[in-house]
Amino acid sequence: MTTNNQLVITHNLSDESVEKIKQIIPEWTLLYGKDASNWEDQLEASSIIVGWNKQLKEFNFAQPKNLKWLQTWSAGVDTLPLEDLDKGNVYVTSANGVHAYPISETIFALMLGFTRRIHAYVRNQQTKTWHHEDLKLEIHQKTVGIIGVGEIGKETAKIAKAFGMKVLGVRHSGKDTEWVDEMFTPDQLDQVLPQCDYVVVTLPLTPDTKHLFDKKAFKQMKENAFFINIGRGEIVKEDDLVDALEQGWIAGAGLDVFEKEPLSEDSPLWEMENVIITPHTAGATEHYQQRVIEEIFIPNLKDFINGDKPSINLVDYSKGY
Numbered sequence: 001m002t003t004n005n006q007l008v009i010t011h012n013l014s015d016e017s018v019e020k021i022k023q024i025i026p027e028w029t030l031l032y033g034k035d036a037s038n039w040e041d042q043l044e045a046s047s048i049i050v051g052w053n054k055q056l057k058e059f060n061f062a063q064p065k066n067l068k069w070l071q072t073w074s075a076g077v078d079t080l081p082l083e084d085l086d087k088g089n090v091y092v093t094s095a096n097g098v099h100a101y102p103i104s105e106t107i108f109a110l111m112l113g114f115t116r117r118i119h120a121y122v123r124n125q126q127t128k129t130w131h132h133e134d135l136k137l138e139i140h141q142k143t144v145g146i147i148g149v150g151e152i153g154k155e156t157a158k159i160a161k162a163f164g165m166k167v168l169g170v171r172h173s174g175k176d177t178e179w180v181d182e183m184f185t186p187d188q189l190d191q192v193l194p195q196c197d198y199v200v201v202t203l204p205l206t207p208d209t210k211h212l213f214d215k216k217a218f219k220q221m222k223e224n225a226f227f228i229n230i231g232r233g234e235i236v237k238e239d240d241l242v243d244a245l246e247q248g249w250i251a252g253a254g255l256d257v258f259e260k261e262p263l264s265e266d267s268p269l270w271e272m273e274n275v276i277i278t279p280h281t282a283g284a285t286e287h288y289q290q291r292v293i294e295e296i297f298i299p300n301l302k303d304f305i306n307g308d309k310p311s312i313n314l315v316d317y318s319k320g321y
Helices: 015-024 040-045 054-060 082-087 098-116 117-126 150-160 186-195 216-220 238-247 288-305
Strands: 005-011 029-032 048-050 069-070 090-094 143-147 166-170 182-184 198-201 226-227 251-253 273-275
Touching: 005 040, 005 216, 015 029, 015 288, 029 048, 029 098, 040 054, 048 288, 069 186, 090 288, 098 117, 098 198, 098 251, 098 273, 117 150, 143 150, 143 186, 150 166, 182 186, 186 216, 238 251
Parallel strands: 005 029, 005 048, 048 069, 069 090, 143 166, 143 198, 166 182, 198 226, 226 251, 251 273
Antiparallel strands: none
16 A cells, blocks of 8 residues: 555544554544535545545545545445445445444333333423333343344343343344344244344344335234334334334334434324334444444554455445445
8 A cells, every 4th residue: 555645534533543543554644523624625535534424425436536445434334325336446344333332222221111111200200290100011031032133233132131031133144143042034024023022123224124114014013012223214114113003013112213314293203102212312422433443443444554455344235234
């Protein structure tokens, strides 16, 4: 690799992260910050871009002049122009794995919130209402189905075992992994859903997963089961989810992602007492920037300057993730 190269990072960095990057590429130009004026006129001259925002949507990824590698700031890559990036021979790596701790914590916050009726008690507190709310469920010894066993799914399975839960997993490869009692492939989803007290979706959005959860899937679930989606909103056919909640096909839903975001003010989901909504914040954490840079980008950067492919979270264009 030549040393007269340029790196653009579209996010703010700590002084510590800047120093660690400069130690690896001391002769490169490093431009960074959320303020696009710091770097927007330098994109075409850059070999590496870290992050994704609206300014990059105008970039010609199919015929890049210098760009060799795009490191995203998020786990999902469904909003990227993957076809153009593939044509331009640009490596893409995601931030998959950064979210395992915060999202698994959010998943259990939602699961426990429903189980111990915390959402109902919070509403009652607003009106100073002293009411039992038919509290009776326990999470211990229940069955959770984790649909998409990646890093988030594995961390969720690990925590589930602390509650003595039975863990069923679904992943494309069907390969067994620690903490999961039984692993299934996506075509066996109909075998998994009827067994679960909690169904947790941690899948990426691909053509195969779009609207995977529709009326048919919700009718396969137990009437007392809770549905949690922290993957992507379009994995769920939202109108069918509304029907499932209104008709009592399932007991409730904890939703961090939606087909269209922000969620429309006229969506019936807002008013449902058996729904908990968070605004696509399940992965938010105080350690986000540090983990993206130090656990993913810097190891990949070392590969790149040695003439190798980035080794962590390299996107497979044929799979779309």
